[in-house]
Amino acid sequence: MSQTAAHPLSLPSIGLGTYRLRGLDGARAVARAVESGYRLLDSAFNYENEAAVAEGVRLSGIDRDEIFFTSKLAGRHHARPLADEAIQESVLRTGLGRIDLMLIHWPNPSQGLYVEAWEALVDAREAGLVRHIGVSNFLPEHLERIEAATGVMPEVNQIELHPRFPQAEQLAHHREKGIITQAWSPIGRAGAYGSSVLDEPVVREVAEAHDITATQAVLAWHAARGVLPLPKSAHPQRQRENLAALDVALGEDETAAITGLGRADGRLKDQDPAVYEEF
């Protein structure tokens, strides 16, 4: 279990991404992951799979209380009372009684309702519908605005983070504020949008030095930077490969070398939360 110094929330060191794991096949893929040791599952209202991911928990036979089920509030549900109803709907879809971590999926700044959405999450935590609350894709200015408005800082911020986009400044901001960083697309979607970070010579060299795969080298890089990665795989063998990456400790030089792959325009799909919005 990893924990930031001043933070009471303790999370597993890695979670399973579940985007596109849907229906019965998705539930079975989640069950295999839980059986092999994943305890944190990353779902969202907009993935249309909260029920399938929860079914995977039941199929695994693992006690529900051992699972950390995450979901996210969609952009079209920021206004109240829509936000309250959507959070309740997410809980009902899971059938798990409560959601362990609820995030605001995107700030959608031009819509201007993320403070209202945050108030709904704060109240849902108060009511016991969700245990922990956080955000996703929030820039420092968005984090500061919700803190100023409510006095409540998110426990987690889930952001795009991979070697081509290492987000050093955002990480430093999170550290200062005691926010846990989760990485989405932690292996850069394995090259789904062009050249794969897994093919970078630096990554391959680190992998060879530790006798691990390139994917494991990238996941170990996240761990070395205190980041919680959420790799998605539908395949049990890859799920286990990804989980085993946490056994590998990279040296400072290796970590810095992989961070060196970062580029200012390194986002996979140009989804800058200052302007990009999802509903």
Ligand SMILES: NC(=O)c1ccc[n+]([C@@H]2O[C@H](COP(=O)([O-])OP(=O)(O)OC[C@H]3O[C@@H](n4cnc5c(N)ncnc54)[C@H](OP(=O)(O)O)[C@@H]3O)[C@@H](O)[C@H]2O)c1
């Ligand atoms: N908050 C947000 O706005 C946001 C945005 C995007 C994603 N997310 C979350 O983050 C999760 C992860 O991001 P992602 O799904 O975009 O990308 P990712 O985890 O970086 O990459 C997933 C891709 O890599 C492949 N893969 C996984 N393990 C592999 C391995 N060991 N070797 C080779 N290929 C491997 C998967 O294929 P197979 O499945 O075929 O193995 C899949 O195509 C999502 O599933 C979702 O939960 C959140």
